[in-house]
Ligand code: HEM
C-alpha cells in the first residue's frame with residue numbers, strides 16, 4: 001500500500017492547498033491501466049464512455065439510414081430485399097431510440113449533473129458503472145444478432161401479432177425484447193442515481209430555485225424513466241413468455257388481447273419521447289444564457305413547463321392508436337390531451353425567444369444549433385398537432401408524413417440541442433475546444449441537409465407513400481422526390497461526418513480550453529477543464545442561480561470534509577442545508593462481474609426459461625462480492 | 638423481391654433419386670448457405686404460404702386429415718428438403734396436387750423448409766412458434782416430433798426405435 005498522503009481523519013481545512021489537492025487526488029484517483037479502467041466508478045470517466053458509445057451507435061444507425069436511402073432512391077432497386085430491409089429499418093429505429101437517443105441524454109447527465117450541483121461523484125457510483133456495462137452488452141447483443149442475419153425485423157415498436165410466436169420468426173423478436181431489457185436496466189439505474197444526486201447531493205445553498213434548468217430537466221426525466229419503464233418491462237416479458245414458454249397474453253383465441261401490447265408499449269413509448277426531449281430542452285435553457293449574455297427569461301415558467309410536460313406525457317399514449325378502432329370518445333380525449341401538450345412546449349419556446357430577443361447574441365456554433373433547434377422543433381410540433389387530430393391522422397398514419405414528423409422532433413428537437421451541447425461542453429469533457437470554423441460548417445450542412453431530406457417526406461406521405469416499404473413501383477408518382485431526398489441525405493451525412501472529424505481532431509490537437517471559456521454562470525465551469533477526479537478541491541457554496549456571474553471574484557466554499565476517504569456533503573431536499581458527511585464508494589471490479597453475470601442470464605433466457613433460475617446464481621454471487629465489506633475507510637459510517 | 642431468374646432456375650434443378658425419394662439439392666443451394674432451412678424470414682414466409690395455399694384443408698394443423706400428418710415425424714418420402722420440395726412442386730400419388738405452376742420456386746422452397754420444421758426431430762432456433770389460435774399441438778420450434786421418438790420411461794410409441 002502507498003503511504004496515505006493524509007493521516008486518517010484529516011479535514012480539508014487543516015492542510016494547505018497543495019497538500020489538499022494531493023490528498024484528494026490520491027483518495028479519488030482511478031489507477032491507470034486496464035484494471036483501473038474496468039473498475040473505475042468516476043462519473044466523469046463513465047459519462048465520457050457512455051457518450052462516446054452512444055455516438056458510435058449514432059454512426060452505425062446513420063449507416064443503416066444511408067442504406068435505406070440508397071435503396072429508396074429509385075423504384076424497384078435491388079440493393080436490399082424485403083427481409084434485409086425489415087431488419088434494417090427495425091435496427092435503425094431501435095438503435096436510434098434505445099441505444100442512442102435515451103442513453104446519450106443520460107450519459108451527458110451522468111457527466112454533468114454532479115458537476116452542476118457541486119458534488120464529488122454521482123450517487124451510487126458502482127451502480128453507475130454497472131449501468132454502463134449493461135448498456136454496452138445490450139448494444140453489442142443487438143448488433144451481433146444483426147451481423148448474424150438474426151436482427152429484429154418487426155419495427156421498433158414490435159407490434160403483436162407480427163412479433164408474436166406465429167409471425168415473429170426465429171429469435172429475432174426475442175433479441176429486440178431482450179435488448180429492451182438491457183436498456184431498461186441501465187436507464188433505471190441512471191434514473192435512480194440522478195434523482196438521489198439531485199435531491200440529496202446538491203451543494204449547500206443550492207435551494208430548489210437555484211438549480212440549473214438542465215438539472216431540473218434531468219430530475220423530471222428520471223421520474224419519467226422510473227414510471228414509464230415498468231410498462232415496457234411488463235410488455236417485453238409477456239412477449240418473451242408468449243414466444244418461449246407458450247403463454248397466451250397476446251393470443252385472442254385463448255383469452256389474450258392484441259391491443260394490450262399497444263397500450264403497454266405506448267404507455268411507455270410516449271413518455272419515452274419526452275425522456276429524449278426534456279433533457280434536450282433543459283440543455284437549451286442552460287446553454288442559452290452564456291450565448292445571450294443574460295439569464296434565461298422565465299426560470300419558473302421553464303421549470304414548470306418541464307414538470308407539466310412530464311405529467312401530461314402519461315396521458316397521451318392513445319394518439320399512437322387512433323386507427324386501432326378504439327371508442328370515439330377515447331379518441332377525442334386523447335386528441336385534446338395531445339394538443340394540450342403544445343402549451344408547455346409553447347411556453348418554453350417563448351421563453352427562449354424572449355431570452356434571445358433581449359440578449360446580446362454571441363453567434364458561436366452552440367447558438368447556431370440552438371436557433372436551428374427552435375426552428376425545426378416548431379415545425380415538428382406543428383405537424384404533431386396535425387397528427388393529433390383523428391381525421392387527419394387516419395389519412396397519414398403509417399405514411400412518410402409520420403416519418404417526417406418524428407424526425408423533425410427527434411433530430412430537430414433532440415439531436416440539434418445535443419450537438420449544441422457537445423460543442424458547448426466539449427472543453428469540460430476533454431480540456432480542448434472544438435474547432436469553430438468546422439463547427440459552423442457542420443451546422444449549416446446538417447441544417448440544410450436535414451430540412452432538404454425530411455421536409456419532402458411530408459409531401460410523399462400526403463401522396464400516399466407508406467412507411468416501411470422496401471421499394472415502390474415505377475408508375476407511382478414518388479420517384480422524383482425520393483431521389484431528391486436521397487441526394488439531400490448525402491449533405492446531411494456529410495455534416496455529421498464533419499462533426500465527427502472535428503471531434504476526433506479537436507480532442508487531440510484542439511486549442512487548450514480555459515476553465516470557463518464561454519464565461520458561463522453554472523458550477524461545472526468553476527473547476528478546471530477537464531475537472532480533477534475529485535471535481536472540486538473545496539465544495540463550492542452558492543447564493544444564487546448564476547453563481548459564477550453573481551460572485552465573480554470569489555466563490556464561497558464549505559469545509560470540513562475528510563481528505564483520506566471519499567466523502568460528500570449531503571444536504572436537505574428543499575433548502576439544501578448541510579445535513580451530513582457521507583462516504584462515497586471506491587472503485588470496484590464487481591459491477592463488471594455483476595454485469596457479465598446478468599448478461600449471461602438474459603441472453604440464455606431467450607433460449608430456455610430455466611436460465612432465469614440457474615442464471616441468477618452467478619448474479620447473486622456477484623452481488624455478494626459487490627456488497628461485501630472491503631475494510632476501506634469508507635466502510636466506517 | 639423476386640429471385641434473380643438464373644438463381645431461381647438453378648434452384649429448381651434438384652437431383653432426385655429414380656424413385657423420387659431423396660436426392661441432392663442443386664449446388665447453388667449450398668452456395669447460398671441453405672437459406673430455406675436456417676433463415677427465419679424464409680421459414681416464417683413458409684408458414685404463411687401454408688395457410689394461404691390451403692395446405693390445412695388436407696394436412697390439418699400438421700396432424701393430418703385426408704392427407705398425411707407431418708407432426709409425427711413419419712415422412713412417406715423421407716425428411717430431406719429435396720423430397721418435400723418435389724412433393725410440393727410435382728405432387729404425389731393419392732391426392733397431393735402439384736403446386737409447381739401456382740407458386741414461384743422461391744415460395745416452394747420456403748414452404749418446404751417450413752413443412753420440414755413441423756415434423757422436425759430437433760428444435761431449430763429459426764423455426765416459427767405457436768399460432769395465435771386455439772392450441773392443438775406443440776409449436777414447430779419445439780420439435781414436436783422429437784417427443785414421439787423419446788424412449789424415456791414412458792415412450793409414446795413403445796415399439797418404435799429412437800429414429801424413424
Ligand atoms: C442520419 C439521419 C437519418 C436519416 C437519413 C434517417 C432516415 C430514416 C429512414 C429512411 C427511415 C425508414 C423509413 C421507412 O422505411 O419506414 C427511418 C426510420 C426511423 N428513424 Fe431515422 N433517420 C435518421 C436519423 C434518425 C435519428 C437520429 C433517430 C432518433 C433519434 C431516428 C429514428 C427513427 C425511427 C424511430 C424510425 C422508425 C423505425 C421503424 O419504422 O420502426 N432516425 N429513418
Ligand SMILES: [Cu+2]
Nearest residue numbers: 270316317320
Ligand atoms: Cu406519442
